[in-house]
Amino acid sequence: MAHISTSDSAQSPDAALKPLLTVRDLSVEYRTKSGRVRAVDHVSFDINAGEVFGLAGESGCGKSTIAHAITRLLKPPAYTEGGDIRFQGRNVLELKDDALRAFRWEHVAIVFQSAMNALNPILTIGDQIVDVIRAHTGMSTRQARARALELLQVVGIDAKRIDSYPHQLSGGMRQRTVIATALALNPELIVMDEPTTALDVVVQKQIIDELQQLKKQFGFSILFITHDLSLLVEISDRIGIMYAGELVEIATARQLFKNPRHPYTQRLMNSFPSIHGAKQEMLGIPGSPPDLIHPPTGCRFHPRCSKVIAGVCREIHPQLIPLDATHAAACHLVNEGLHDAN
Amino acid sequence: MQTEPILEARDLTKHFVAGGAMSRQTVKAVQNVSIKLFPGKVTAVVGESGSGKSTVVRMLARLIEPTSGQMFFKQHNVLEDKGRRTLLSYRGQVQIIFQDPFSSLNPVHRVGYVLQRPLRIHHIANQKRQIQQRVHDLLQQVSLIPAADYAVKYPHQLSGGQRQRVAIARALAVEPKVILADEPVSMLDVSIRLGILNLMAKLRDEQRIAFLYVTHDIASARYFADELLVMYAGHAVEGGDTESLLQDPLHPYTQLLISAVPDPARGLRTAEIKIKGEIPSLTAVGDGCPFADRCPHVLPKCREAMPPATVLPGKRWVRCYLFDGK
Ligand SMILES: Nc1ncnc2c1ncn2[C@@H]1O[C@H](COP(=O)(O)OP(=O)(O)OP(=O)(O)O)[C@@H](O)[C@H]1O
Ligand SMILES: Nc1ncnc2c1ncn2[C@@H]1O[C@H](COP(=O)(O)OP(=O)(O)OP(=O)(O)O)[C@@H](O)[C@H]1O
Ligand SMILES: [Mg+2]
Ligand SMILES: [Mg+2]
Numbered sequence A: 001m002a003h004i005s006t007s008d009s010a011q012s013p014d015a016a017l018k019p020l021l022t023v024r025d026l027s028v029e030y031r032t033k034s035g036r037v038r039a040v041d042h043v044s045f046d047i048n049a050g051e052v053f054g055l056a057g058e059s060g061c062g063k064s065t066i067a068h069a070i071t072r073l074l075k076p077p078a079y080t081e082g083g084d085i086r087f088q089g090r091n092v093l094e095l096k097d098d099a100l101r102a103f104r105w106e107h108v109a110i111v112f113q114s115a116m117n118a119l120n121p122i123l124t125i126g127d128q129i130v131d132v133i134r135a136h137t138g139m140s141t142r143q144a145r146a147r148a149l150e151l152l153q154v155v156g157i158d159a160k161r162i163d164s165y166p167h168q169l170s171g172g173m174r175q176r177t178v179i180a181t182a183l184a185l186n187p188e189l190i191v192m193d194e195p196t197t198a199l200d201v202v203v204q205k206q207i208i209d210e211l212q213q214l215k216k217q218f219g220f221s222i223l224f225i226t227h228d229l230s231l232l233v234e235i236s237d238r239i240g241i242m243y244a245g246e247l248v249e250i251a252t253a254r255q256l257f258k259n260p261r262h263p264y265t266q267r268l269m270n271s272f273p274s275i276h277g278a279k280q281e282m283l284g285i286p287g288s289p290p291d292l293i294h295p296p297t298g299c300r301f302h303p304r305c306s307k308v309i310a311g312v313c314r315e316i317h318p319q320l321i322p323l324d325a326t327h328a329a330a331c332h333l334v335n336e337g338l339h340d341a342n
Numbered sequence B: 001m002q003t004e005p006i007l008e009a010r011d012l013t014k015h016f017v018a019g020g021a022m023s024r025q026t027v028k029a030v031q032n033v034s035i036k037l038f039p040g041k042v043t044a045v046v047g048e049s050g051s052g053k054s055t056v057v058r059m060l061a062r063l064i065e066p067t068s069g070q071m072f073f074k075q076h077n078v079l080e081d082k083g084r085r086t087l088l089s090y091r092g093q094v095q096i097i098f099q100d101p102f103s104s105l106n107p108v109h110r111v112g113y114v115l116q117r118p119l120r121i122h123h124i125a126n127q128k129r130q131i132q133q134r135v136h137d138l139l140q141q142v143s144l145i146p147a148a149d150y151a152v153k154y155p156h157q158l159s160g161g162q163r164q165r166v167a168i169a170r171a172l173a174v175e176p177k178v179i180l181a182d183e184p185v186s187m188l189d190v191s192i193r194l195g196i197l198n199l200m201a202k203l204r205d206e207q208r209i210a211f212l213y214v215t216h217d218i219a220s221a222r223y224f225a226d227e228l229l230v231m232y233a234g235h236a237v238e239g240g241d242t243e244s245l246l247q248d249p250l251h252p253y254t255q256l257l258i259s260a261v262p263d264p265a266r267g268l269r270t271a272e273i274k275i276k277g278e279i280p281s282l283t284a285v286g287d288g289c290p291f292a293d294r295c296p297h298v299l300p301k302c303r304e305a306m307p308p309a310t311v312l313p314g315k316r317w318v319r320c321y322l323f324d325g326k
Helices: A063-070 A097-107 A125-136 A141-154 A159-163 A171-183 A201-218 A229-235 A253-258 A263-270 B053-060 B084-093 B111-121 B128-141 B147-151 B160-173 B190-207 B218-224 B242-247 B252-259
Strands: A019-032 A035-048 A052-057 A078-087 A108-111 A189-193 A221-225 A238-243 A246-252 A321-324 A327-329 B007-018 B025-037 B042-047 B068-073 B094-097 B178-182 B210-214 B227-232 B235-241 B310-312 B316-318
Touching: A019 A063, A019 A221, A035 A052, A035 A063, A035 A078, A035 A221, A035 A246, A052 A063, A052 A229, A063 A078, A063 A189, A063 A221, A097 A108, A097 A125, A108 A171, A125 A141, A125 A159, A125 A171, A141 A159, A141 A171, A171 A189, A171 A201, A201 A221, A201 A229, A201 B252, A229 A253, A238 A253, A238 A263, A246 A253, A246 A263, A253 A263, A263 B190, B007 B053, B025 B042, B025 B053, B025 B210, B025 B235, B042 B053, B042 B190, B042 B218, B053 B068, B053 B094, B053 B178, B053 B210, B084 B094, B094 B160, B111 B128, B111 B147, B111 B160, B128 B147, B128 B160, B160 B178, B160 B190, B178 B190, B190 B210, B190 B218, B218 B242, B227 B242, B227 B252, B235 B242, B235 B252
Parallel strands: A052 A221, A052 A238, A108 A189, A189 A221, B042 B210, B042 B227, B094 B178, B178 B210
Antiparallel strands: A019 A035, A019 A078, A238 A246, A246 A327, A321 A327, B007 B025, B007 B068, B227 B235, B235 B316, B310 B316
């Protein structure tokens, strides 16, 4: 078995849910002078209608690259080396011109990781939201401004600040403005790349609760990217864990929280400092992130793994194997007996 | 006997004029905030988004002028001395790590150049070999390995967390006395985050660097900060020893903030928190406590004047009438 086929495994338990987005065997490379950086390597997953799919993993493991590939925003030297992306059955990698433009705003909106400076510095935040709405709908400026005010309220920005320029807002207020803009056209999928890094936990919780409400009301799906697993298990239905460009575990939030199977996921789960209880020594994960031009042989995590099986992990690349209908992991320990030496 | 602060701010206040030509208004971003930074100690600043944390950092870094207030660096009143040479020497000793790694790195320069420049300007190293060695060490310290590969990259070739680490390395390059770190690890995963925090802890202990650490990650402040300062709507509302403050928060805003921290140890969902009321408007007039409209314990006098700081045992203080006169 090559890579997990998500249509019959690692699927949401509710079989009635139809995938809104399917990603199959996606590979993306950055062609650089020092070599090809394989930032995404044969990644497959589905996002169902109305679901929050979380994506987590170490800095530099390829999360933003996936977000850009899905929204067709990759630019050279990044190249999609293979794979297939479908949105409501349509082939995303082949969309052109008008269809692509509509896809990007009306069907899929993205909140960039650089949201803090994604805003145009010479336009007020109100004008920017109004422009997006007007470019894609028949609304009058007046109607669009009323909608902009409504959206700012959703993300907790004082209506009086609608005529502020981006540099007049704090980092978190700029992030919230970008979230408001993404909501403007009621898209079916919102890709959020680290959308809350500049928010305090109270505002973060308010916005997440508000998003959950809106999601119930309008039924959109969210691809939520963050390194913050404690936030991710709280808001996601299902979660994918990436390491060095590969998806190494995929499960429901509950399964991942209760029973993480990949040693990397287990280390991630255990390295959270807590504000309660006795202070423990914080170790994190020893070793350093892998070089994506020359990734380690066999399992890419083996140089940092404490459970290496001699003669196996360094030599054989583990495949993502289903453990049950919603849980899959790529680890020889978990898959004992299942791997073949391909 | 290191009891003298290396950097001290008294009653820092900053008002901005914002809005368009038709709707000009004054934003009271920071009001009477006092901070002391000591060699070998970390003071963390936590609080609401938009409460003035970055503005405090920018004033301390002398990137913007306070509307009023005083600043002392090694007992020297720095706001009175506006000479270029003094400013350069100040910047060599007080470094800033900006909140946004996407805009704080110049896109036309390679990482190696970004790190070499401060070394030359502040005469930390002069010979080519020496400079290269130092750049290499800095990259290694922030886990950008192999260092030689990262030195030749441009910022756009790096992920968000990798850029953040370059910004940290740049601040470390000049061996400063004070580091003002504005959300330095917000885009880093736990593992690299711990590595960076451990590195900062080492610099604090070995080189006695004083840190101001602005963060939304309150759990990391628990591990890294000696003292904590809580900001809400431009005001410092509570401060003191980190552990004591986290285990026994006094100000109603601090209590709300701490109750909202996600904690995987407690289960999948954080406790339901009842947040009522709006995020405060910094343009609205009124001299009362900015938290009054959302506070479950509000008293009539809370809306009239900002409460004074009540000093409590264990290096704690709080600005709230519930504790006034106790
Ligand atoms: N233009 C580029 N040229 C070369 N390499 C690149 C380029 N852009 C990104 N990379 C590399 O590709 C890898 C994946 O980057 P990506 O931005 O997807 O990571 P990420 O998982 O989003 O990380 P973070 O959590 O730090 O944002 C990184 O190792 C990065 O250095
Ligand atoms: N140049 C400016 N002109 C007008 N208002 C400004 C300016 N800079 C900051 N402000 C305002 O001052 C207030 C405090 O901003 P600041 O960036 O200090 O907040 P912060 O606490 O760092 O928030 P965050 O956690 O979201 O980064 C905000 O209301 C912001 O809009
Ligand atoms: Mg990223
Ligand atoms: Mg800030």
